[in-house]
Amino acid sequence: MMTTELTQLRNQIDEINLEILKLLNKRAEVVQEIGKQKEKQGVNRFDPVRERESLEAILKHHNGPFEAATIQHIFKEIFKASLELQEDDHRKTLLVSRKAKPENTIVNINGEAIGDGEQRFIMGPCAVESYEQVKEVALAMKQQGLTMMRGGAFKPRTSPYDFQGLGVEGLRILRRVANETGMSIISEIVTPEDVETALDYVDVIQVGARNMQNFELLKTVGRTNKPVLLKRGIAATIEEFINAAEYILAQGNGQIILCERGIRTYERATRNTLDISAVPILKKETHLPVVVDVTHSTGRRDLLLPTAKAAMAIGADAVMAEVHPDPAVALSDSAQQMNIPQFHEFMDELKTLKERLSKTLV
Ligand code: PEP
Ligand code: MN
Numbered sequence: 035m036m037t038t039e040l041t042q043l044r045n046q047i048d049e050i051n052l053e054i055l056k057l058l059n060k061r062a063e064v065v066q067e068i069g070k071q072k073e074k075q076g077v078n079r080f081d082p083v084r085e086r087e088s089l090e091a092i093l094k095h096h097n098g099p100f101e102a103a104t105i106q107h108i109f110k111e112i113f114k115a116s117l118e119l120q121e122d123d124h125r126k127t128l129l130v131s132r133k134a135k136p137e138n139t140i141v142n143i144n145g146e147a148i149g150d151g152e153q154r155f156i157m158g159p160c161a162v163e164s165y166e167q168v169k170e171v172a173l174a175m176k177q178q179g180l181t182m183m184r185g186g187a188f189k190p191r192t193s194p195y196d197f198q199g200l201g202v203e204g205l206r207i208l209r210r211v212a213n214e215t216g217m218s219i220i221s222e223i224v225t226p227e228d229v230e231t232a233l234d235y236v237d238v239i240q241v242g243a244r245n246m247q248n249f250e251l252l253k254t255v256g257r258t259n260k261p262v263l264l265k266r267g268i269a270a271t272i273e274e275f276i277n278a279a280e281y282i283l284a285q286g287n288g289q290i291i292l293c294e295r296g297i298r299t300y301e302r303a304t305r306n307t308l309d310i311s312a313v314p315i316l317k318k319e320t321h322l323p324v325v326v327d328v329t330h331s332t333g334r335r336d337l338l339l340p341t342a343k344a345a346m347a348i349g350a351d352a353v354m355a356e357v358h359p360d361p362a363v364a365l366s367d368s369a370q371q372m373n374i375p376q377f378h379e380f381m382d383e384l385k386t387l388k389e390r391l392s393k394t395l396v
Contacts (some may be wrong), residue, residue, distance in 0.1 A: 058112070062119055069120035079120045085113055129283045130276060130290070130320045139321045141261045141289045143237050144218045146181050148291055149323030153388055154352040156220060156263075156325065157377065158184035160367040161197065162204035165211065170359040172215040174374045178381045182238075183208075183217040184354060188224045189366060190244045197365040202228075205235035212237075220263055226254035233260060243268050243295055243330070246278045256285025263325065265293040268306070272315055279322060292316050292324045293354065296331025305333020305370075308341055313348045323351035335361075335370050339380055343387055353384065 072079055089106060096105050118126065127133050140149040148154055157175055162168055162185045172183055187204025189197060200207070208219045222240040223232045229251075232239055238261045245251050246267035255262045262282055266275045279290050294313060296306025308331035316324045326345035328338045342353045358364045358371040372380055 061112070062116065065116040065119055072120070080117055088113070128276065128280045128320075129288075130279045130322060132319060132321050135321045137321065139288060139290070139323065141291050141323055143182060143261055146218065148182075148325070149351050153346055153350065153391070154182065155180050155381070155384070156182045156184050156352055156354040157357050158220075159186075159358045159364070160329070160356045160371055161186045161189050161365055162200055162207050162221075163365050165207045167359055168207055168211045169214070170374070171357050171377075172211045172217050174357065174377055175217065176215050178378065180381075181216060181218055182220060182352075183212065184220045184240070184356075186222050186240075186366075188222055188228065190222070190224055190242055191366070202231060202235075205232065209235045223251070223255070226250050229254045229258060233258060236260070238263050238291070241265065241278075243270075246270055246275065249281055252278060252281035253285050256282040256287045258287060259289070260287075261289035261291065262287060263291045263293055265295045265327070266297065266309075266312070268298050270297070272312055272319070275312075276316070276320060279320065290322050291351075292320070292322050293327050294324065294331070294350075295327040304331070304337065306331050308332060308344075310341075310344055310348055313345065313350050317349060325352040325354050326350045327354040329354070329356040329367065329370050333367075333370050335372060335376070338370070338372065339383055342380070342384055346384065346387055346391060355380065 069079065089109060092109055093102055093106065096102055129135075138149050140147050146154070157171070157180055159167060159171055168185055175183060185204070185208050187199050187201055187208065189199035191198060205221060208221055211217065212219045218237040219235065220238040220240055221232070221236045222242045223229055224242065224245060229239065239255050239258070240263045241248070241251060241255060243265045244267070246265060247270070264279055264282065267278070270278070275292065279292060282290050294309060294316070296304070296308045299307040301307050308326070308328070313324050313326060316322070326341070328341040328345065332338065332341055338355055342355065345353050356367060356371040357374070357377045359374060361368050361371040361373055364371055
């Protein structure tokens with residue numbers, strides 16, 4: 035007996051659910067119509083005054099059994115969903131997302147690719163100090179068959195009294211060495227005003243961690259057709275990092291490489307904390323290639339090799355590390371740059387791993 039009564043009540047609930055569904059969708063259609071009208075009139079879609087009035091009107095008619103706060107919450111959710119319905123699709127689906135573009139973006143740097151499935155290496159000094167210094171590193175890289183060289187001409191330093199980089203003179207040195215050795219140049223630009231000048235010298239514009247949310251710089255590099263290497267901010271969440279890349283792509287430049295370079299945590303054993311799981315997350319959420327900078331994430335020479343191995347094993351598209359002919363006298367990051375023999379050892383180890391990994395993954 036009880037069972038039939040329960041069944042009946044359940045049937046009643048099912049019917050009410052369908053009625054609610056029908057009404058929700060009917061409401062949604064009207065919302066869409068309102069959205070079109072607002073678009074025509076150029077009025078803002080979100081109208082908090084109107085929302086407050088609607089809520090008051092609903093609550094005036096409400097007399098249980100739900101609590102007024104519960105009803106308010108439910109209707110607030112309906113209002114929120116309605117607003118989303120009126121918003122342009124791209125606000126919800128980012129251009130950098132896999133949803134917008136399922137296939138991997140491959141960034142081309144003078145005929146060499148990042149993101150094509152083969153793991154690559156971006157090496158070079160922290161800062162450009164002299165022609166001889168850059169040339170020596172470039173020749174060592176050439177010996178290893180590498181072509182992607184990094185080097186800072188504009189150095190964002192914590193202290194204003196530290197070496198700030200050689201500026202445009204540094205870019206000239208990089209270009210000269212690149213032309214002599216067949217390297218491609220990746221160098222950081224810190225202000226929108228220097229982007230145009232940089233186009234004549236660099237093959238990839240680097241946006242550094244401190245500038246990840248310099249939105250004017252992001253928009254400016256987004257309007258160029260140079261590949262951009264975007265580093266994760268010192269305290270940036272993955273969502274903020276992805277949105278920074280969106281700023282670049284929204285301007286039309288899709289040649290973006292993301293670079294995980296460690297984030298600030300309470301841990302002091304390393305300069306930053308390498309967020310290794312950011313690599314598969316970024317590769318899953320976006321279609322952009324992901325590089326791991328082992329120098330700035332660890333700040334320790336002894337950790338460069340193990341973290342580079344971890345980066346490769348987890349599927350990074352490239353590893354970045356710093357090399358200096360004589361790190362002890364380097365004008366920046368002296369504690370973590372490799373010297374030339376250390377660089378050769380590092381590369382030999384990683385090349386062996388690369389081969390082993392490509393066999394495992396096939
Ligand atoms: C760099 O790569 O030269 C650099 C300064 O790194 P970051 O912006 O990640 O600190
Ligand atoms: Mn450095």
